Amino acid sequence: MACIVPRTWHLAITLNPTYYVRGFHSSRTLFALNPVLRPTTNGSPSHEDATVEDPMFGYCSQYSTPLPNKFVRLHESSKANYPGGADKTVSALQGQLLQLLMRMTRPRRVLELGCFMGYSAMAMADGIPRGATLYTCEKDSKAARLARELFTKEGYDCSSEQSIQKAVKIELLEGDAMSSLELLAKKELQFDAVFLDADKGNYINYFNFILDNDMLAQHGYILADNVLFRGMVLQSHGDSFAPLSPPPSPQLSPKTKDARLEERKTSHQKTACHMDKFNRHVRKDPRVTVAVLPVFDGLSVIMKNEN
Numbered sequence: 001m002a003c004i005v006p007r008t009w010h011l012a013i014t015l016n017p018t019y020y021v022r023g024f025h026s027s028r029t030l031f032a033l034n035p036v037l038r039p040t041t042n043g044s045p046s047h048e049d050a051t052v053e054d055p056m057f058g059y060c061s062q063y064s065t066p067l068p069n070k071f072v073r074l075h076e077s078s079k080a081n082y083p084g085g086a087d088k089t090v091s092a093l094q095g096q097l098l099q100l101l102m103r104m105t106r107p108r109r110v111l112e113l114g115c116f117m118g119y120s121a122m123a124m125a126d127g128i129p130r131g132a133t134l135y136t137c138e139k140d141s142k143a144a145r146l147a148r149e150l151f152t153k154e155g156y157d158c159s160s161e162q163s164i165q166k167a168v169k170i171e172l173l174e175g176d177a178m179s180s181l182e183l184l185a186k187k188e189l190q191f192d193a194v195f196l197d198a199d200k201g202n203y204i205n206y207f208n209f210i211l212d213n214d215m216l217a218q219h220g221y222i223l224a225d226n227v228l229f230r231g232m233v234l235q236s237h238g239d240s241f242a243p244l245s246p247p248p249s250p251q252l253s254p255k256t257k258d259a260r261l262e263e264r265k266t267s268h269q270k271t272a273c274h275m276d277k278f279n280r281h282v283r284k285d286p287r288v289t290v291a292v293l294p295v296f297d298g299l300s301v302i303m304k305n306e307n
Protein backbone atom coordinates (compact mmCIF):
# COMPACT_ATOMS: atom_id res chain seq x y z
CA MET A 1 0.00 0.00 0.00
CA ALA A 2 1.52 3.29 -1.07
CA CYS A 3 0.05 5.54 1.58
CA ILE A 4 -2.09 4.69 4.56
CA VAL A 5 -1.95 8.11 6.21
CA PRO A 6 -4.62 10.55 5.03
CA ARG A 7 -3.28 13.64 3.28
CA THR A 8 -4.59 15.95 5.98
CA TRP A 9 -2.53 13.99 8.47
CA HIS A 10 0.60 14.58 6.40
CA LEU A 11 -0.09 18.29 6.64
CA ALA A 12 -0.75 18.12 10.35
CA ILE A 13 2.42 16.12 10.88
CA THR A 14 4.48 18.58 8.87
CA LEU A 15 3.08 21.59 10.66
CA ASN A 16 2.91 20.13 14.10
CA PRO A 17 5.32 17.33 14.86
CA THR A 18 3.71 16.61 18.18
CA TYR A 19 0.49 15.63 16.44
CA TYR A 20 2.16 12.63 14.89
CA VAL A 21 2.69 10.62 18.03
CA ARG A 22 -0.19 12.02 20.03
CA GLY A 23 -2.20 9.25 21.52
CA PHE A 24 0.46 6.61 21.00
CA HIS A 25 3.27 7.74 23.22
CA SER A 26 4.23 6.49 26.64
CA SER A 27 3.18 8.23 29.82
CA ARG A 28 6.63 9.77 30.08
CA THR A 29 5.97 11.85 26.97
CA LEU A 30 2.42 12.89 27.59
CA PHE A 31 3.15 16.12 29.35
CA ALA A 32 5.51 17.30 26.65
CA LEU A 33 3.24 16.35 23.79
CA ASN A 34 -0.13 17.23 25.10
CA PRO A 35 -0.58 20.72 26.51
CA VAL A 36 -3.88 19.62 28.05
CA LEU A 37 -1.91 17.52 30.50
CA ARG A 38 -0.59 19.12 33.60
CA PRO A 39 2.05 17.62 35.81
CA THR A 40 0.99 16.08 39.07
CA THR A 41 2.31 17.45 42.33
CA ASN A 42 5.58 15.58 41.87
CA GLY A 43 6.02 17.11 38.42
CA SER A 44 5.20 14.21 36.14
CA PRO A 45 1.96 12.84 34.77
CA SER A 46 0.96 9.57 36.36
CA HIS A 47 -0.23 6.46 34.54
CA GLU A 48 -3.73 7.30 35.72
CA ASP A 49 -3.51 10.86 34.42
CA ALA A 50 -2.40 9.49 31.10
CA THR A 51 -5.43 7.32 30.65
CA VAL A 52 -7.81 9.98 31.91
CA GLU A 53 -6.42 12.95 30.00
CA ASP A 54 -5.42 11.56 26.61
CA PRO A 55 -8.47 10.04 24.91
CA MET A 56 -6.63 7.87 22.38
CA PHE A 57 -4.11 6.58 24.90
CA GLY A 58 -6.94 5.98 27.36
CA TYR A 59 -8.90 4.07 24.75
CA CYS A 60 -5.90 1.88 23.89
CA SER A 61 -5.28 1.17 27.57
CA GLN A 62 -8.93 0.45 28.25
CA TYR A 63 -9.16 -2.20 25.56
CA SER A 64 -5.78 -3.80 26.23
CA THR A 65 -5.50 -6.57 28.80
CA PRO A 66 -3.96 -4.95 31.88
CA LEU A 67 -0.76 -6.17 33.46
CA PRO A 68 -1.18 -7.69 36.93
CA ASN A 69 -1.30 -5.51 40.05
CA LYS A 70 2.36 -6.06 40.86
CA PHE A 71 3.15 -3.60 38.04
CA VAL A 72 0.87 -0.95 39.56
CA ARG A 73 2.63 -1.50 42.89
CA LEU A 74 6.02 -1.17 41.20
CA HIS A 75 5.02 2.11 39.61
CA GLU A 76 3.84 3.38 43.00
CA SER A 77 7.15 2.32 44.49
CA SER A 78 9.04 4.12 41.68
CA LYS A 79 7.10 7.30 42.47
CA ALA A 80 7.95 6.97 46.16
CA ASN A 81 11.63 6.30 45.54
CA TYR A 82 12.14 8.70 42.64
CA PRO A 83 9.73 11.62 43.06
CA GLY A 84 9.52 13.28 39.68
CA GLY A 85 11.47 10.49 38.02
CA ALA A 86 9.07 7.57 38.16
CA ASP A 87 7.92 8.32 34.63
CA LYS A 88 11.17 6.78 33.40
CA THR A 89 9.39 3.45 33.32
CA VAL A 90 7.65 2.38 30.17
CA SER A 91 3.87 2.80 30.24
CA ALA A 92 1.65 -0.09 31.25
CA LEU A 93 0.53 -0.44 27.66
CA GLN A 94 4.10 -0.62 26.43
CA GLY A 95 4.91 -3.17 29.11
CA GLN A 96 2.03 -5.23 27.79
CA LEU A 97 3.36 -4.93 24.23
CA LEU A 98 6.87 -5.98 25.29
CA GLN A 99 5.43 -8.96 27.09
CA LEU A 100 3.35 -10.00 24.09
CA LEU A 101 6.36 -9.72 21.80
CA MET A 102 8.26 -12.02 24.16
CA ARG A 103 5.39 -14.49 24.19
CA MET A 104 5.20 -14.44 20.40
CA THR A 105 8.91 -14.90 19.78
CA ARG A 106 9.83 -17.04 22.83
CA PRO A 107 13.45 -15.84 23.21
CA ARG A 108 15.85 -17.95 25.28
CA ARG A 109 18.12 -15.03 26.06
CA VAL A 110 17.08 -11.38 26.34
CA LEU A 111 19.16 -8.30 27.03
CA GLU A 112 17.90 -4.98 28.35
CA LEU A 113 19.98 -1.82 28.58
CA GLY A 114 18.39 0.50 31.16
CA CYS A 115 16.63 -1.44 33.92
CA PHE A 116 15.67 1.42 36.27
CA MET A 117 13.50 -0.26 38.94
CA GLY A 118 12.69 -3.28 36.80
CA TYR A 119 9.31 -2.50 35.22
CA SER A 120 10.06 -3.40 31.60
CA ALA A 121 12.42 -6.19 32.73
CA MET A 122 9.64 -7.81 34.73
CA ALA A 123 7.14 -7.30 31.89
CA MET A 124 9.48 -9.09 29.48
CA ALA A 125 10.50 -11.75 32.00
CA ASP A 126 6.85 -12.75 32.40
CA GLY A 127 6.62 -13.36 28.66
CA ILE A 128 9.71 -15.53 28.15
CA PRO A 129 9.81 -19.31 28.64
CA ARG A 130 10.90 -20.85 31.95
CA GLY A 131 14.62 -21.50 32.03
CA ALA A 132 15.25 -18.54 29.74
CA THR A 133 17.47 -15.71 30.96
CA LEU A 134 16.99 -11.96 30.92
CA TYR A 135 20.07 -9.82 31.44
CA THR A 136 19.42 -6.24 32.41
CA CYS A 137 21.92 -3.40 32.92
CA GLU A 138 21.64 -0.44 35.26
CA LYS A 139 24.23 2.09 36.39
CA ASP A 140 22.20 3.75 39.16
CA SER A 141 23.06 1.68 42.22
CA LYS A 142 19.88 2.59 44.14
CA ALA A 143 17.64 1.59 41.21
CA ALA A 144 19.69 -1.59 40.73
CA ARG A 145 19.32 -2.53 44.40
CA LEU A 146 15.57 -1.92 44.36
CA ALA A 147 15.16 -3.89 41.14
CA ARG A 148 17.17 -6.79 42.53
CA GLU A 149 15.04 -6.84 45.69
CA LEU A 150 11.91 -6.85 43.55
CA PHE A 151 13.09 -9.69 41.30
CA THR A 152 13.93 -11.84 44.32
CA LYS A 153 10.61 -11.06 46.03
CA GLU A 154 8.67 -11.89 42.88
CA GLY A 155 10.29 -15.31 42.59
CA TYR A 156 12.63 -14.92 39.63
CA ASP A 157 15.84 -16.89 39.77
CA CYS A 158 18.54 -14.34 40.56
CA SER A 159 21.29 -16.79 41.50
CA SER A 160 24.56 -16.79 39.62
CA GLU A 161 24.42 -20.57 39.10
CA GLN A 162 23.09 -22.23 35.97
CA SER A 163 19.31 -21.93 35.70
CA ILE A 164 17.37 -24.76 37.27
CA GLN A 165 14.74 -24.50 34.51
CA LYS A 166 11.98 -23.83 37.05
CA ALA A 167 11.88 -20.08 36.89
CA VAL A 168 12.85 -17.30 34.57
CA LYS A 169 16.33 -16.16 35.43
CA ILE A 170 17.11 -12.45 35.72
CA GLU A 171 20.70 -11.34 35.88
CA LEU A 172 21.12 -7.71 36.80
CA LEU A 173 24.44 -6.23 35.71
CA GLU A 174 25.14 -3.15 37.76
CA GLY A 175 27.35 -0.49 36.17
CA ASP A 176 27.85 1.13 32.84
CA ALA A 177 25.97 -0.57 30.02
CA MET A 178 28.94 -0.53 27.64
CA SER A 179 31.15 -2.30 30.20
CA SER A 180 28.39 -4.87 30.68
CA LEU A 181 28.18 -5.36 26.92
CA GLU A 182 31.93 -5.93 26.79
CA LEU A 183 31.64 -8.50 29.55
CA LEU A 184 28.82 -10.34 27.78
CA ALA A 185 30.72 -10.24 24.47
CA LYS A 186 33.75 -11.81 26.16
CA LYS A 187 31.50 -14.66 27.24
CA GLU A 188 30.42 -14.97 23.58
CA LEU A 189 26.75 -14.68 24.50
CA GLN A 190 24.19 -14.15 21.77
CA PHE A 191 20.74 -12.67 22.35
CA ASP A 192 17.40 -13.38 20.73
CA ALA A 193 15.94 -10.04 21.79
CA VAL A 194 17.49 -6.77 22.97
CA PHE A 195 15.64 -3.80 24.46
CA LEU A 196 17.50 -0.48 24.26
CA ASP A 197 16.26 1.94 26.93
CA ALA A 198 19.39 3.46 28.52
CA ASP A 199 21.18 6.74 27.68
CA LYS A 200 20.04 7.91 24.27
CA GLY A 201 23.42 9.42 23.34
CA ASN A 202 24.91 5.94 23.29
CA TYR A 203 22.26 4.11 21.27
CA ILE A 204 24.47 4.10 18.16
CA ASN A 205 27.42 2.76 20.17
CA TYR A 206 25.27 0.03 21.73
CA PHE A 207 23.78 -0.89 18.37
CA ASN A 208 27.19 -1.03 16.67
CA PHE A 209 28.77 -2.97 19.49
CA ILE A 210 26.01 -5.59 19.47
CA LEU A 211 26.20 -6.11 15.71
CA ASP A 212 29.98 -5.83 15.36
CA ASN A 213 30.46 -8.45 18.07
CA ASP A 214 27.86 -10.81 16.66
CA MET A 215 25.77 -10.61 19.82
CA LEU A 216 22.45 -10.92 18.02
CA ALA A 217 21.29 -14.48 17.35
CA GLN A 218 20.31 -15.47 13.83
CA HIS A 219 16.68 -14.42 14.09
CA GLY A 220 17.38 -11.91 16.80
CA TYR A 221 15.89 -8.44 17.00
CA ILE A 222 16.44 -5.16 18.79
CA LEU A 223 13.65 -2.99 20.17
CA ALA A 224 14.72 0.62 20.61
CA ASP A 225 12.59 2.90 22.76
CA ASN A 226 12.08 6.68 22.46
CA VAL A 227 13.11 6.84 18.81
CA LEU A 228 10.68 9.71 18.11
CA PHE A 229 11.53 11.41 21.39
CA ARG A 230 8.41 13.44 22.21
CA GLY A 231 7.88 14.01 18.51
CA MET A 232 10.94 16.28 18.59
CA VAL A 233 13.00 14.21 16.11
CA LEU A 234 10.98 15.90 13.37
CA GLN A 235 12.70 19.18 14.23
CA SER A 236 16.21 17.80 14.36
CA HIS A 237 18.57 17.30 11.46
CA GLY A 238 21.44 15.07 12.45
CA ASP A 239 23.75 17.34 14.40
CA SER A 240 21.53 20.38 14.67
CA PHE A 241 18.08 21.25 15.85
CA ALA A 242 15.63 23.54 14.09
CA PRO A 243 14.05 25.65 16.81
CA LEU A 244 10.43 26.61 16.47
CA SER A 245 11.24 30.15 17.61
CA PRO A 246 12.59 32.64 14.99
CA PRO A 247 16.13 31.91 13.74
CA PRO A 248 19.01 33.99 15.14
CA SER A 249 19.60 37.44 13.65
CA PRO A 250 21.61 37.36 10.37
CA GLN A 251 23.90 40.12 11.71
CA LEU A 252 25.42 37.74 14.24
CA SER A 253 28.76 36.18 13.38
CA PRO A 254 28.59 32.43 12.68
CA LYS A 255 30.45 31.77 15.92
CA THR A 256 27.97 33.75 18.00
CA LYS A 257 25.16 32.14 16.09
CA ASP A 258 26.52 28.70 16.90
CA ALA A 259 26.95 29.64 20.53
CA ARG A 260 23.38 30.89 20.68
CA LEU A 261 22.08 27.80 18.96
CA GLU A 262 24.08 25.62 21.30
CA GLU A 263 22.61 27.44 24.28
CA ARG A 264 19.14 26.89 22.92
CA LYS A 265 19.63 23.21 22.74
CA THR A 266 18.05 21.95 25.86
CA SER A 267 18.87 18.47 26.96
CA HIS A 268 15.65 17.34 25.30
CA GLN A 269 16.67 18.82 22.02
CA LYS A 270 20.03 17.13 22.27
CA THR A 271 18.34 13.85 22.98
CA ALA A 272 16.08 14.35 19.96
CA CYS A 273 19.20 14.91 17.83
CA HIS A 274 20.72 11.72 19.21
CA MET A 275 17.59 9.81 18.34
CA ASP A 276 17.42 11.31 14.87
CA LYS A 277 21.05 10.32 14.27
CA PHE A 278 20.35 6.86 15.59
CA ASN A 279 17.36 6.45 13.26
CA ARG A 280 19.42 7.55 10.24
CA HIS A 281 22.29 5.29 11.27
CA VAL A 282 20.12 2.20 11.61
CA ARG A 283 18.30 2.89 8.34
CA LYS A 284 21.62 2.95 6.48
CA ASP A 285 23.01 -0.24 8.02
CA PRO A 286 22.67 -3.09 5.50
CA ARG A 287 22.89 -5.72 8.24
CA VAL A 288 19.40 -4.98 9.52
CA THR A 289 15.80 -4.28 8.54
CA VAL A 290 14.00 -1.66 10.59
CA ALA A 291 10.46 -0.47 11.15
CA VAL A 292 10.14 2.83 13.02
CA LEU A 293 6.76 2.76 14.72
CA PRO A 294 4.85 5.75 16.07
CA VAL A 295 3.79 3.91 19.17
CA PHE A 296 4.28 5.48 22.58
CA ASP A 297 7.45 7.56 22.39
CA GLY A 298 8.47 5.82 19.18
CA LEU A 299 9.58 2.22 19.07
CA SER A 300 11.90 0.78 16.42
CA VAL A 301 11.83 -2.90 15.66
CA ILE A 302 15.17 -3.86 14.17
CA MET A 303 15.75 -7.32 12.81
CA LYS A 304 19.05 -8.81 11.80
CA ASN A 305 19.09 -9.82 8.14
CA GLU A 306 19.96 -13.37 7.13
CA ASN A 307 23.64 -13.76 6.22
Ligand SMILES: C[S@@+](CC[C@H](N)C(=O)[O-])C[C@H]1O[C@@H](n2cnc3c(N)ncnc32)[C@H](O)[C@@H]1O
Nearest residue numbers: 089090114115116119120138139176177198199
Ligand atom coordinates in the same frame (compact mmCIF):
# COMPACT_ATOMS: atom_id res chain seq x y z
C1 LIG B 1 14.30 5.19 30.81
S1 LIG B 1 15.08 4.45 32.16
C2 LIG B 1 14.74 2.75 31.92
C3 LIG B 1 13.35 2.36 32.28
C4 LIG B 1 13.10 0.87 32.31
N1 LIG B 1 13.43 0.25 31.05
C5 LIG B 1 11.66 0.62 32.68
O1 LIG B 1 10.80 0.63 31.79
O2 LIG B 1 11.38 0.46 33.86
C6 LIG B 1 16.76 4.52 31.72
C7 LIG B 1 17.67 3.89 32.75
O3 LIG B 1 18.95 3.74 32.13
C8 LIG B 1 19.93 3.99 33.11
N2 LIG B 1 21.15 4.35 32.41
C9 LIG B 1 21.43 5.52 31.79
N3 LIG B 1 22.66 5.49 31.25
C10 LIG B 1 23.18 4.27 31.53
C11 LIG B 1 24.42 3.64 31.25
N4 LIG B 1 25.37 4.25 30.55
N5 LIG B 1 24.61 2.40 31.70
C12 LIG B 1 23.63 1.75 32.40
N6 LIG B 1 22.45 2.29 32.71
C13 LIG B 1 22.22 3.54 32.27
C14 LIG B 1 19.36 5.11 33.96
O4 LIG B 1 19.95 5.12 35.23
C15 LIG B 1 17.88 4.76 33.99
O5 LIG B 1 17.55 4.03 35.13
